[in-house]
């Protein structure tokens with residue numbers, strides 16, 4: 479079998495020390511395959527962002543191992559692109575310049591930067607907005623720009639922390655379709671945190687459900703629905719059955735703990 483793209487091996491993360499120590503993640507073991515889309519759901523505080531930030535190299539684990547391509551993560555790197563809920567675009571740069579920014583850091587020459595930026599803006603449907611400034615774009619367009627920027631530096635892993643959380647329901651659905659469309663043309667490994675159970679099921683190969691206090695693996699649910707997915711799938715009984723399973727795993731467990 480191929481080596482997993484991302485591995486958590488018995489990972490725990492504690493914040494603070496002594497009596498104030500708090501276990502945010504306890505004994506997490508999980509493999510994510512190359513080219514797989516996994517979504518991570520669970521009640522607030524169950525350690526979703528903590529787990530992702532360890533893969534991003536923004537924080538380190540207290541014990542266990544976090545591996546990308548079989549190598550321990552020792553800090554951030556261009557092989558992992560991170561997309562947060564806030565768009566984090568530079569307001570003084572055009573859409574194209576924002577996408578080119580990461581490529582400058584990679585020391586690509588100007589023509590190649592431009593070509594690559596326009597390619598990824600095309601993939602997210604923003605080719606006609608390359609010369610616009612972020613303030614003239616809708617929230618959904620800004621987030622598409624952030625996705626193009628993350629894709630352009632060619633990371634093999636995309637880490638997305640509630641990227642569509644600030645958007646209205648219709649824009650969210652459009653961006654989910656856009657993400658799947660971009661993924662189908664250029665398959666990266668995606669770890670995607672969301673609070674929205676429908677979103678978690680719609681875009682994923684597998685849904686990872688975490689439980690809180692301490693943060694730990696609750697259940698892994700396979701989403702056995704064909705790609706490409708479309709809005710018909712959302713309305714299917716198969717989709718409803720998986721959504722209900724995820725819902726139960728997240729909320730029943732949480733209700734029992736309350």
Ligand SMILES: Nc1ncnc2c1ncn2[C@@H]1O[C@H](COP(=O)(O)OP(=O)(O)OP(=O)(O)O)[C@@H](O)[C@H]1O
Nearest residue numbers: 493494500502521522523524525526527528529693
């Ligand atoms: N730097 C830190 N110092 C102390 N505690 C922290 C720190 N970062 C996170 N925590 C705690 O660890 C737990 C997990 O936090 P985390 O942000 O990973 O949860 P989450 O599942 O992403 O939550 P949410 O869904 O609300 O975003 C929380 O109780 C949080 O307060």
